[in-house]
Amino acid sequence: MREITLSNGKTVNVECLSCALTSGLVVPDGGVVLETEYFHAHQDVAYPIRGLIILASKRHITCFDELSEAEKLDYIHVLTTIRKAQREILGIEYVYYFYNEDTTHHFHTWMVPRYDWMYDFGRSVESVRPVLLHARNKMNNEENLEKVMEAIHSLTRELNPSKKILNE
Template identity: 40%
Template sequence: MATTCLSCALTHGTKDTIGGVVTQSSNFQIRQDYSVPISGFMILATKRHIKSIDEFTQEERLEFIELLYNTRQKMKIVLGIETIYLIQEEDAAHFHLWLFPRHPWMEKLGQKLKSVKPIMEWAQQNLQTSENREEVIRAVEKLKESFKAIMP
């Protein structure tokens, strides 16, 4: 565990996640993105401080796809999110995959990968409200509930 790493701190509970951990497996955690207040913006992070999918053990590889599948499916069923973008930057210190949701309000900010940065900036500037924070936490709660059925 790297002491200055945000992902390590969130994974090991020395820093609180937004709304609490959605679910976790032996090697991974699902949580709301820590800094961008977009509801349903989920992060799939390794518990180990590694950078790349090419460092995954066989157990991690199997667990990863199962957890990714379940999370994405629940985002659709429980939150009604029809489209997401999967993004993972290997130049980040700690492996985390973005499950970035497309919401109708994002249309005005563009499409596809090039729209993600403006959307995140817009969210930082316009969605830091208590009303939106409640919505973000409601989405976390709904996902948590639906995971309890399969990963108690």
């Protein structure tokens, strides 16, 4: 078991955070943004950055080449659908995409928006870690969390028009 601290300050003890999230054992603040047969999309539970979406495989795999043909098709469709909503609904002009195979979680892709304030930390991949830590340590306040929740609800409404939005 691993103890993981979420951005809301709560801690959870889980074998695999992705298993806990995709199964519903741990519900991310604001709920699930989009869910398909193969993937689960939610606001990152560790870093309070408006529109930072994690797209996670429901199946416990870690590598891109482990995706089935159906999962590959679903992945690219879901990824592009979320990206379009980030641009059109949240006004996010640029996103950095990250995926790593040595993760302790499932195969997942981080869709990290780039906001003007982030350029103070640099313009390359090396700036992302300081940006994430800044968000966790300095932006974990009521005003920012309200913006994060509003973005979650906006994306969820756009991507699931008939879905009831949690905490709204």
